Amino acid sequence: MNKHHKRRIYFLCLFAAGLTLAAGLILYALKQNINVFLTPQELVERRLPSDYHFRLGGMVKPETVFHEKTGLGVRFIVTDLKHEVTVHYTGVLPDLFREGKGVIAEGHLNQNGVFIASQILAKHDENYMPKKVEKAVYS
Amino acid sequence: MISFIGPLSLLAALFFSLIQGIVPLAGWWKQNPYLIACARPAAWGQCFFIFLAYLFLTISFVTNDFTIAYVAANSHPSLPLMYRLTAVWGAHEGSILLWVFILNLWTLVFSLLPNRSQLMPLTIAILGIISTAFICFLFFTSSPFLTASGFSQGKDLNPLLQDPGFVFHPPMLYTGYVGFAVTFAITQAALIRHVFDAEWARLARQFAIAAWCFLTLGITLGSWWAYRVLGWGGFWFWDPVENASLLPWLTGTGLIHLLLLTEKRGAAKKWAVVLATCCFALSLTGTFLVRSGVLVSVHSFASDPARGIFLLGLLALLLTTSLILFLVRQPSTSVFSFPLLSREALLFLNSAMLFIAALTVLLGTLYPLILDALDLGVISVGAPYFNAVMAPLTLILMLFMGLAPRSRWGSGSLSALWQSSWKKMLGSILLAIATLWATSEGFHFAAFISLALSFWVLSSLSGSTRKLPGMSFAHAGFAILVIGIMLSSLLSQEKEVRLAPGNAAKVGPYQFFFIDTQGIQGPNYRGIRASFDVVKKDRHITNLYPEKRIYTVRDMVMTNVDIHPGLFRDLYIALGEPLEQNAWSVRIYYKPFIRFIWLGGVLMVLGGLLSLTRREI
Numbered sequence: 088m089n090k091h092h093k094r095r096i097y098f099l100c101l102f103a104a105g106l107t108l109a110a111g112l113i114l115y116a117l118k119q120n121i122n123v124f125l126t127p128q129e130l131v132e133r134r135l136p137s138d139y140h141f142r143l144g145g146m147v148k149p150e151t152v153f154h155e156k157t158g159l160g161v162r163f164i165v166t167d168l169k170h171e172v173t174v175h176y177t178g179v180l181p182d183l184f185r186e187g188k189g190v191i192a193e194g195h196l197n198q199n200g201v202f203i204a205s206q207i208l209a210k211h212d213e214n215y216m217p218k219k220v221e222k223a224v225y226s
Numbered sequence: 227m228i229s230f231i232g233p234l235s236l237l238a239a240l241f242f243s244l245i246q247g248i249v250p251l252a253g254w255w256k257q258n259p260y261l262i263a264c265a266r267p268a269a270w271g272q273c274f275f276i277f278l279a280y281l282f283l284t285i286s287f288v289t290n291d292f293t294i295a296y297v298a299a300n301s302h303p304s305l306p307l308m309y310r311l312t313a314v315w316g317a318h319e320g321s322i323l324l325w326v327f328i329l330n331l332w333t334l335v336f337s338l339l340p341n342r343s344q345l346m347p348l349t350i351a352i353l354g355i356i357s358t359a360f361i362c363f364l365f366f367t368s369s370p371f372l373t374a375s376g377f378s379q380g381k382d383l384n385p386l387l388q389d390p391g392f393v394f395h396p397p398m399l400y401t402g403y404v405g406f407a408v409t410f411a412i413t414q415a416a417l418i419r420h421v422f423d424a425e426w427a428r429l430a431r432q433f434a435i436a437a438w439c440f441l442t443l444g445i446t447l448g449s450w451w452a453y454r455v456l457g458w459g460g461f462w463f464w465d466p467v468e469n470a471s472l473l474p475w476l477t478g479t480g481l482i483h484l485l486l487l488t489e490k491r492g493a494a495k496k497w498a499v500v501l502a503t504c505c506f507a508l509s510l511t512g513t514f515l516v517r518s519g520v521l522v523s524v525h526s527f528a529s530d531p532a533r534g535i536f537l538l539g540l541l542a543l544l545l546t547t548s549l550i551l552f553l554v555r556q557p558s559t560s561v562f563s564f565p566l567l568s569r570e571a572l573l574f575l576n577s578a579m580l581f582i583a584a585l586t587v588l589l590g591t592l593y594p595l596i597l598d599a600l601d602l603g604v605i606s607v608g609a610p611y612f613n614a615v616m617a618p619l620t621l622i623l624m625l626f627m628g629l630a631p632r633s634r635w636g637s638g639s640l641s642a643l644w645q646s647s648w649k650k651m652l653g654s655i656l657l658a659i660a661t662l663w664a665t666s667e668g669f670h671f672a673a674f675i676s677l678a679l680s681f682w683v684l685s686s687l688s689g690s691t692r693k694l695p696g697m698s699f700a701h702a703g704f705a706i707l708v709i710g711i712m713l714s715s716l717l718s719q720e721k722e723v724r725l726a727p728g729n730a731a732k733v734g735p736y737q738f739f740f741i742d743t744q745g746i747q748g749p750n751y752r753g754i755r756a757s758f759d760v761v762k763k764d765r766h767i768t769n770l771y772p773e774k775r776i777y778t779v780r781d782m783v784m785t786n787v788d789i790h791p792g793l794f795r796d797l798y799i800a801l802g803e804p805l806e807q808n809a810w811s812v813r814i815y816y817k818p819f820i821r822f823i824w825l826g827g828v829l830m831v832l833g834g835l836l837s838l839t840r841r842e843i
Binding site for chain 2: 090095097098102105106109112113116120121122123142156157158159179182
């Protein structure tokens, strides 16, 4: 084994160590940061642990959007035409949030079965409908 | 008329691209110089006809020719002329035409280079093959020249795209993407010839740097556009489409460093070939992700499964042929060795780390798609994943970045490096502590580390600006970018409030007074403009006029934010929605150091341009 080979082995070891570290970090980070996407229908079928953080997708049921008198609280119903979930959100709604259109909310369910949204996702396409919801609504 | 001559010029271009792709390769096979010499004229012919097709589409936008379906879907008589010119690439068909047009411009530039070796005609042939595939894609699945009937008015351009940032963002990004096609083609030509000399490495590197400059500028512009237009005050969302542009950037950055090593030392040739291939494959993946409709995001508007399958097939074909070519004609293994902290080792390490970074981003981007395809549930990978994996990688990278200017070719000892840099290290740590102490309360470990490393990178550049101007600017730009990201995320303040005229909100050291609202009427929209008075300690700073617009043709609501920019802080107001009693929901941001992000991007581009024009050692 000469000098060249030794150096090569050093490099390979370094590379392998880096790769392992990266792989470990990646898998850990991936496990921590996955958001499951559920429709109201699936919400009923599944039993979720309390404080389970997920994304709820569906259609904003027409004539259910209700702004609170003070502050920025807003309440509306998300439906997939089979089941409904009431959503509460505090903050500014995105431009494309409209009654009868698709919406994705991120957050968790509280004890009363109300979905507390921490974020309403802005999907910037006026005809946007989550794929799953589209399937549910149009089939 | 145009619906007839448009496709005709595409067909003519297809004809020339076939000649450009096949004849020189056959000529090389038969060693026939006449056939090889066909490469350049064929490339020019193709370029001419693609230019004609592009011109025809532009003319139909300018003249509001709504018999063309693509124009009818993306324009309107009331659309301002500037946006009618840019609407050409406002949707799928036109942007693929732009892609092919840019590929032809790159080929043109390449074919005009004074170069006598056979590398050139072979490269042009490979570019011809790529171009053939994309012209087929354009012609058969997404022709922009299809006719429509019954439109007296168009459906207008998507209002999100009616913005100055959009004028330059897609062409710059595409020029970057497509530029890597040239590097790829040069590398494939080298594989075919089985000659991996310094000329190959230098040529590949020059085009990689040029493409990288455009890509960097494109991403920077895109981030600036997202900041202003999407109304969320963010500069990067880890949206799959943004990731698609970051992937070739990461591998491309690795590639331009690695090719320097290959050019100067003749080392790591195999790795350079692989990386060049990955770069272009990731550019194609980006095009596939954006254009196939597998993603739902800001950018993927139109979708059609046939297009996705075509692009996926193209990607698979490209990867298999280049893999086979690589296995059959790969460069011979040569034993090289260098000390652990020599410049060679650092350049190699850089490319390896950036490649790993690209893989992690790719994993996070494709993971949801793979699960969805296998019917294992619909999930999304959030921004925290990307931040968690990219932050440590970036910081390790910056640690080595600070060593780069002091490193030497062929030698490197830890003690010599330590001697020349410990003062700077200490200085940057102290400076980071001082900065944090002056700007924020509490101690943030991540912010401290990244600031210290950024200052370390900046300080290491002193004394090397004259010898290595390109590298100095690019590295300084990166450090400033990191400072901008860290400080703006640490110090920015955000408030969402319910405000009626006469009310005020305090964000950061600034008071925002809501004065009144008034109706406005634009060429293709109507809306409401609010006026705000911004005051800091009884001193008037500025007036801000955020707007809420309704684009009448598409009946689409848009937030038009108003920003008071400054080098050290931005003030940013976005109107939410009207509530009862004249009140509005309003989103106000105070964002220190956010401009550093784009300043860093521009500096990096400048560095790239400098290293293109000046020879460095």
